[in-house]
Amino acid sequence: MTKSIDEFVDAMTLEEQVSLLSGEDFWSLPTIERLGIGKLRVSDGPNGARGGGGLVGGVKATAFPVGVGLGASWNVALLHEIGAALAEETKSKNAHMLLAPTVNIQRSVTNGRNFECYSEDPVLTAELALGYIQGLQENGVSATIKHFAGNESEIERTTMSSVIDERSLREIYLIPFEWAVKKAGTKGVMTAYNKVNGTYASEHNWLLTDVLRGEWGFDGLVMSDWFGSHSTAPTVNAGLDLEMPGPTRDRGQKLVAAVEAGEVTRETIRTRVRTILSVMEWTGAIDDHRPFEERADDRPENRELIRRAGAEGAVLLKNQNVLPLKPGQRIAVIGPNAKVAQIMGGGSSQLNPHYRVSPWEGLVAAVGVDALTYAPGCGNSRFEPLLQSQLSVQFFDNRDLTGEVVAVETMERAETFWVGSVAGGKIPATRFSARLTGEFVPEQSGIHRVGIASAGLSKVYVDGKLVADAWSNWTKGQTFFEEGCDEVVGEVALEAGRPAKIVIEFATKDHSVLGVAALRMGIGLPLGADDIAHAADTAAKADVALVFIGRNGEWDTEGSDLPAIELPGDQNALVAAVATANPNTIVVLQSGGPVEMPWINSVSGLLQAWYPGQEAGNAIADVLVGKAEPGGRLPQTYPVRWSDNPAYSQDPLVYPGQDGQVHYREGLFIGYRHYDKQGIKPLFPFGFGLSYTTFVYGPLEVDTSRLAAGAVSVGLDVSNSGNRDGATVVQLYVAPHGGAGDRPERELKGFAKVALQPGETRRVSIDLDARAFSYFDVGSQRWVAERGEYSLVLATDAASPIAAERVALPNRIEQRP
Known part of the structure; x- marks a missing residue:
């Protein structure tokens, strides 16, 4: 410079x-x-x-x-x-x-x-x-x-x-x-x-x-x-x-x-x-004057890192001696997320990945296809299955599909975001129309559902018949960052193997806040009770049944909240049927957070796998077969029911909001703080997670030599007492005894993750400063650590203390923010 x-x-x-x-x-x-x-x-x-690409497609x-x-x-x-x-x-x-x-x-x-x-x-x-x-x-x-x-x-x-x-x-x-x-x-x-x-x-x-x-x-x-x-x-x-x-x-x-x-x-x-x-x-x-160029770098070291990180975040929530899987077992692989790689959520964080590994593919690589059988059981999509077909797209420099075609492009699937400009930069993305033409080949005969959602006006024709109309009575919904309508669904009878011509018409409309034009069109044959029965029968013939359920990026997405935390579709019925058919049923849950689990006492194993990136299936398989430790601990409390959650209220001002306001009336008492205060037992507490090995925790030692300044050091020895490599998370909570202000019963103030080989012992130290003992006093605009007693609670989760010691701050400490 x-x-x-x-x-x-x-x-x-x-x-x-x-x-x-x-x-x-x-x-x-x-x-x-x-x-x-x-x-x-x-x-x-x-x-x-x-x-620099859009939310769909672009450089990998x-x-x-x-x-x-x-x-x-x-x-x-x-x-x-x-x-x-x-x-x-x-x-x-x-x-x-x-x-x-x-x-x-x-x-x-x-x-x-x-x-x-x-x-x-x-x-x-x-x-x-x-x-x-x-x-x-x-x-x-x-x-x-x-x-x-x-x-x-x-x-x-x-x-x-x-x-x-x-x-x-x-x-x-x-x-x-x-x-x-x-x-x-x-x-x-x-x-x-x-x-x-x-x-x-x-x-x-x-x-x-x-x-x-x-x-x-x-x-x-x-x-x-x-x-x-x-x-x-x-x-x-x-x-x-x-x-x-x-x-x-x-x-x-x-x-x-x-x-x-x-x-x-x-x-x-x-x-x-x-x-x-x-x-x-x-x-x-x-000083960067390079020509703009984007590369798709698929690095081996990133593949390894993602696979390792996926396993490290996987949380084992229940295990009645069914995991890790045993060599030679016949495994039924069931559920809507079994052969679909759910690798990320929806919205602005989504991208065009180098590849996607599904749980099925990960298991095939881990145990061989001969050990596996498969049944989908049911679906879990928010929308109809996305049309995956080459589409020809004609662009018009107006909103009514008239006049000269300005440009023709192709798309590989019926989902797109248009931002900035379209047609090679010839037309603003806020004012154009387009006609997309392709085909769909049904695998089975029957009444298919056709769905369209759009930020803009849209229609879907199948073999010349208008089937789904999101144009004539377009109404703002919860798609495309709240700029789109909710999915409009129609039905059409189709014959197996006979190509159906699909035409989608689209035109922009004036937007509310975000200047995006977008559409998503899907078509599929719904699954029903016979498919659940087939899944149960498949499970009954296996030694162990793996049920891959949860949500996907259509539900866990920027732009709309979940309507509830009940599993979408017939997934609860699927788990219940499979668990009845096979006592060795293991649920692998993929979601962005808690779900209600009415079947929890009927299954023998439960693994929360989240959305672990492009190596999803490999990371999940590594944990299931024992190649990797389930290294995760819950970062969020799992309630028994949605109504146990601190933001749940009969007053819409608290959630989801009313008249342009949402009031955080629970104040400090969110997450585990809320469950402690209300005396509500969660399904799984904050910080919870099981391991494939066992740990022994030594006595707690507290160094109070700097306590006058609010500084404390906490130490203990942690040993792996099992016969496998493993990791535990030592969590340190501070619990004030009395004092001013309505303070949570305890709050996480430090933690340490410890990976140990069998028989290995390691010293763990966690340091606290005065802020760890403080609350914010609004009147004085200071962080205040009051004089008095506090408990230092070491735990493996918010509900499972392993040791505690009291310390007494000898004086009041105030700090500027």
Whole structure:
């Protein structure tokens, strides 16, 4: 870099300065060629680096485990490894910033984006985020921690106001962001779509200036979520550096005019530009003049890392001597997720993976196909099965499919997002129409269901007959980030083997907030009671039955919350039927969070496998056959029923929200804190997970030599007393005795994951500082650790203490935030 940042800023015109405060396109900022300033590019994350393509298709990318699966690993070092690998992935997409990690807290079990978040607990979330960010940034790629703040639901998220008291904000929801700034030095922060206490996060002066920059000392770049900026002067003055994506809606000439009118000072513009240039300098973007090129790097070391991480996050929840599988067993492989690789959730984190390994494929590789039989049993899709067929797409430069065809392209499946422009850049993606033509060959004769959902208007014709109409009476629903309609379904009789001509007509319509055009069309023959009976019969003929159930990225997705946590479709009936037919039934659950389990006492084994990335089937098979330890512990409490969850309420203001507000009335008492306070026994507690080996925990030793300053060191020996390699997670909770304020019974303040060989013993130490004993006193605006007694509780989960010691703080300690 030939000039300093201040020299660059001084050399710019006001218009050039303003041009850097908004995107040029969906993924990048403009260059200033006159001054030799290059282009800053960003890529979506956090379980991969998708690059500059759309949400479907594009250059292939590596799919890592989703956030909740990494959260279940409780392994900070693993997150560091993944962050480092993602830095190289980001570079392969010619980007400088990764839009990750997601650190919002799992307030409700129904949040559609829980799969992307690490945990219900702020300390676990924060520690894992530190590892991830440091891995990224040590390799020259900026993290962009998100979504700041209060985005714990997807319902009306672009307009909803999260009403959260300051103490709960400080002690729960802001902790991961605070640690990311103070301890990891994150270079990027992304604001949330929602309002916080009545003000949009993107123009929230208290959050962006007072807390983030003033109290925490953040010196990086604050950007909006995509289309999440709603004003000109208020966002700039509040501290939002960058409006994304481009082309700009609220800045550009509007911002120049605001400066000339005195609504924004020139020094504020200079401050925002300096911030962006500093991140560009740090990432190398300021001198990056390379032609844009994206690579699909399928690295062997990433394959190994993903496979290992998938096993490390898998949580063994029940095992009545059925796992690991024994050599020579006849295995029935059953369920909707058996032959479908559920590797990721839905929304902006999805990408085009190099490959997908299904559980069936993983088991074939592990035990051989001759040991396996298969039956699907039932489905679990939210939508009709996606049409996988080559489609010819004709584009029109209008909204009524008339006139000249501007361009013709092909698609490999009937699902797409159009953003920015279409037809090779000839037409804006906000105003066009298209006709898609292909065919579907039924495998069986019968009444098929045809479904269409679209952000825009759409119709589906089968053999010339209008079957599904999402055009004539289009109604906004919960698809495509709440810009699309709910799926419209029709029926048509089809004959096995006879190709049916499919025509989809599409036209854009005015959007609400997000400028996306999208459609998804599916067709299939529903499964029924006979299929469940066949699955039970298949199970009865095997030594052991593996039932692969759960949800998928259609349910666990950005843009909509779950309607409940009951398993979709007939999956509960399927598990019950299989468990009746075979006492050695093992359920493998893939979901982004808890499900209700009415069959839990009828099955012999239960493994929560999440969405573990492109090596999904191999990682799951490794755990099932015992090649790998089930290394995970739950990062979220599993309730018996949805109504046990802290956000469940008869008052819609608490959840899902009403009249534009959602009130966090539970305050501090989310997750295990809620279950402790209410005396509700969960199905599985926070931190729970079984192992294939056993552990012995030595006596607890507490070093109180620095207790006057609030510092304590806790240590103990942990031994593997079994005959297999294994890992345990030692969890340290702090429980105050009395004192001011309504405090949780206990809170996680430290943890350590320990991997041990048979007979090995290792010393574990966990250090606490004064913040571990503190609450936030809103009146004094201080973190306060009160004088008095506290219990230090070591546990293997939130409900299973293994040792406890009392310490007494000799004096009150106050700290500035």
